[in-house]
Amino acid sequence: MLRRQARERREFLYRKSLEDKRNAIQDKKDKLKRALDENKIIPTELRKDALYLQSQLEFDDKGAEGVTTYIDDEYKWVGVDDPKIMVTTSHDPSSKLKQFAKEMKLMFPNSQRLNRGNHEMKALIAACRANDVTDFIVLHEHRGQPDGMIISHLPYGPTAYFNLSNVVMRHDIPEVGTMSEAYPHLIFHNFSSRLGGRVKTILKSLFPVPKEDSKRVVTFANQDDFVSFRHHVYKKPDRKTVELTEVGPRFELKLYEIKLGTLDQADSADTEWRLHPYMNTAKKRKFL
Known part of the structure; x- marks a missing residue:
């Protein structure tokens, strides 16, 4: 029982660390998209990865379903099961x-x-x-x-x-x-x-x-x-x-x-x- 709790805790922290990485990539995408939309020069720190980020922008959708954060994972049963x-x-x-x-x-x-x-x-x-x-x-x-x-x-x-x-x-x-x-x-x-x-x-x-x-x-x-x-x-x-x-x-x-x-x-x-x-x-x- 204790081993399973420790493993589940490690998995939870790992998912949270992945979310932090995704947030950093999303910030770069937002900066690139803003520069392209406003017809401005791409920021220096983004020029190396600009082509890759631009290709990934095509798959972004504001209405994407199933995208969760670690906060969602903590409280995923709120409103479904009554709290104890x-x-x-x-x-x-x-x-x-x-x-x-x-x-x-x-x-x-x-x-x-x-x-x-x-x-x-x-x-x-x-x-x-x-x-x-x-x-x-x-x-x-x-x-x-x-x-x-x-x-x-x-x-x-x-x-x-x-x-x-x-x-x-x-x-x-x-x-x-x-x-x-x-x-x-x-x-x-x-x-x-x-x-x-x-x-x-x-x-x-x-x-x-x-x-x-x-x-x-x-x-x-x-x-x-x-x-x-x-x-x-x-x-x-x-x-x-x-x-x-x-x-x-x-x-x-x-x-x-x-x-x-x-x-x-x-x-x-x-x-x-x-x-x-x-x-x-x-x-x-x-x-x-």
């Missing part, structure tokens, strides 16, 4: 973190909550793989206040690390509505960049496809790289009116790292993206 999620905490959680973990278990359909105890992360991940768990979520705290969430997609990754802030429990919301068990509709706002699309895919894969008559809505709204999480149910008293009721919890997410591997491979997996110091004053900070 395991929610757990850090060692020796406080009562508030336990309560927050219960609420997050209710938030994600088809999820289970696991008491961490003294179990090691490798053993937990191995057990989740054996039981076809698709996502493993770990909640962290600081002085009794939830302050971190890790989402690890199984079996190969990626693993996204988020900071949590402004956490408000369901029981802290006045006149909180009942928690619906229907699959929620998802709203994503301002996830326009490539990294934003990546984060959107990671979050979207946690929820199964809802039915059209579902009255439950989960919103992820990005503003200044902080993702606001809101959870509502709604009803329509008439055709022109929609009444929203917040059912919680609510919090803010801030991404600070994405690893190309599972949580038990945190030390050996490559880093896809990381929030570096002094990015707050740079234009590239707007990653979502």
